[in-house]
Amino acid sequence: MSFDIPLMALSFPRLLEGLRMTLSLLAVSLVFGLLIALATSFARNTRWLSWPAEAYVYFFRGTPLLVQLFMIYFGLPQSEFIRTSPLWPLLREPFWCMCLALSLNNGAYVAEIIRGGLLGVGKGLKEACWALGLGRFHRLRFVTAPIVLRLCLPAYGNEIVSLLKSTALASTVTLLDVTGIARTIVAETFSPYEIFISAALIYLVLTFLVQTIVSHFEIRLNRHAQR
Template sequence: MSFDIALMLTSFPQLLAGLGMTLQLLGISLVSGLVIAIVTSWARTTRFLRWPAEAYVYFFRGTPLLVQLFVIYFGLPQAEFVRSGPWWPFLREPFWCMCLALSLNNGAYVAEIIRGGMLGIGKGLKEASWALGLSRFHHLRLVTVPIVTRLCLPTYGNEVVSLMKSTALASTVTLLDVTGVARSIVAETFAPYEIFIAAALIYLALTFLMQTLVSCLEARLGRYAQR
């Protein structure tokens, strides 16, 4: 089997054309997923919303993302109340269906990451805040949030990388992200080996950039602990 390096190199500009779609999906899903996770984490501390929040986290962490995407993309349009509702202009678009699936999945995982970070705050820190006369708001802003952020950042960084790789599923709903463009090139050239290796190199570069950014944030947030 011969390896066509020239074909792999010439495919990079076409593959990079799909990078914008990948980054759009990643950016929207990260922001909305974080919002969902924060709301879910708060709901898990309440009496009446705890069980719905637990059920949401259990479902989206316990089922494959591809199944969730197909339920949203193929299943929801079958419901009459969805087609006649205000969300139909969005749910009939593959892009927004993919964003919804990624956001809900990411929100469930990040909610669990936040819960783990919250468990890292000992009772002694709360008592120390009360002894210093800090209000509940100042305790949250000055003590809870910085500590939880530092504890959660390494795991959250891994989740960001995992979410980036999950955007490759967008090609299954006709979106031309990096993987979608790669599949279309393979259909024309019948050279999957070279094309998908080129796509893999692009994902590796994105992963390296994300891990570097997370490492820099970890170093900055942990500089006081190091001292």
């Protein structure tokens, strides 16, 4: 088996055209996923909302993302309520269906990451805050949040990488991200190895950039421990 290196070089500019879609999906899903995760973490500590929050996390962590995407993309349009709701102009668009699926999935995983971070805050620290007379807001801002952030950042960085790779499923709902354009080029050239290797290289570069940025923040947040 021989590789067509010139074809790989020619395919890169076209593949990079899908980078905007990939990064847009990643950015939107990260923002909404984090908001959902924070809301879920709050709900878990609320008596009447804890059960729905646990059910949400269990469902979206326990089922494949592709199934969740198809349920949203193919299932929601079947509902008359959805088609007549103000959300229909958004939910009929593949981009927003993909963002919704990614955000809900990401939110469930990040909620677990936050939960682990909160459990990592020792009881002694809470008692010390009470002894110092710190209120709930100041305790959260100056003690709990910085510790949770340091504990969660490595796992959250891994979740960002996982979310980045999950954006490749966008091609299954007609979106032309990096993978979607790769599939189009393969259909034209019948050269899957060269094209998908080129696409994989793009994802590897993006993953490296994400890991580098996260590592930079990890070092900054833990600089006191290096002294």
